[in-house]
Amino acid sequence: MKIRRRTLIALAAATLAACTESKPQFKAIDLTGADYAKGFQLPDQNGQVRSLKDFRGKLVVLFFGYTQCPDVCPTTMAELAQAKQLLGPDGDKVQGLFVSIDPERDTPEVLKAYMANFDPTFIALRGTPEQLADTAKEFKIYYKRVDGKTPGTYTMDHTAASYVYDTQGRLRLYTRYGTGPQALASDLQLLLKQG
Numbered sequence: 001m002k003i004r005r006r007t008l009i010a011l012a013a014a015t016l017a018a019c020t021e022s023k024p025q026f027k028a029i030d031l032t033g034a035d036y037a038k039g040f041q042l043p044d045q046n047g048q049v050r051s052l053k054d055f056r057g058k059l060v061v062l063f064f065g066y067t068q069c070p071d072v073c074p075t076t077m078a079e080l081a082q083a084k085q086l087l088g089p090d091g092d093k094v095q096g097l098f099v100s101i102d103p104e105r106d107t108p109e110v111l112k113a114y115m116a117n118f119d120p121t122f123i124a125l126r127g128t129p130e131q132l133a134d135t136a137k138e139f140k141i142y143y144k145r146v147d148g149k150t151p152g153t154y155t156m157d158h159t160a161a162s163y164v165y166d167t168q169g170r171l172r173l174y175t176r177y178g179t180g181p182q183a184l185a186s187d188l189q190l191l192l193k194q195g
Contacts, residue, residue: 024190027183028164028173037139037163037171042099042125045111050097050125052169058095059188060165061175064141064158066102067114072160072177073098077118080162082181083188084119090192093167096122101143101158103132139163166191 023030031037039052052060061080065073077098084091096119100106103126106114111124127135136143143158160177164187173187 024194026173026187026190027179028175028187031163031171031174034171039169040099040125040135040138042127042131042135045108045115045124045126047108050123052165055095055097055165056169057167058093059167059191060095060097060169061162061184061188062097062099062165063162064099064101064136064139064143066100066156066158067106067110068102069156072158074117076160076162076177077122079179079181079184081119081122083184086181086185087188087192090189093192094188098122098124099132099135100124100126101132101136101141102156103127103129164188164191167195 041049041051044050063073063076063080065076067073077096080096084094084096087094098111098115100111106124106126108126111126115122115124132143135141141159143156146155146157148154162175163171164173164175166172172191175184175187
């Protein structure tokens with residue numbers, strides 16, 4: 001009887017353990033299985049049309065912003081570059097993408113120079129206003145032009161977060177602005193371990 005009871009307890013413990021398989025403890029918001037932000041087709045700063053398929057085998061961190069942004073955009077891109085460095089050799093498995101929400105001012109030349117400030121492998125994407133509107137809708141991104149105090153000047157209000165895709169091109173994480181390079185590097189490392 002004692003052996004049977006121990007066997008039942010052991011079986012119950014094993015079954016319970018199997019039911020509570022641990023999920024990765026991401027610092028960002030886990031969006032695995034979300035039915036939006038599935039892709040894009042936009043020209044890069046060199047005029048080549050890009051999509052998520054182009055980056056299979058790499059983790060993709062995608063951010064919507066603009067080059068005239070005074071704080072959020074350069075901070076986000078700098079933190080992504082730092083997170084990539086923190087990964088050491090695994091940093092080569094990370095692709096940074098910057099989608100311009102200001103195609104009027106963000107010309108290909110401006111975008112090339114802007115990306116060079118952070119990491120030579122980062123790619124900027126710039127569509128027409130119509131392509132941008134469609135892409136923003138697919139990604140549930142908010143952006144709006146805000147006129148400045150003098151004629152012709154303006155800033156852009158926009159969502160300040162990044163989407164992270166795994167090496168298979170699946171949306172996995174939503175990283176809020178200001179979480180820091182260490183948190184992002186930790187999440188990227190967890191995704192790399194998953195394959």
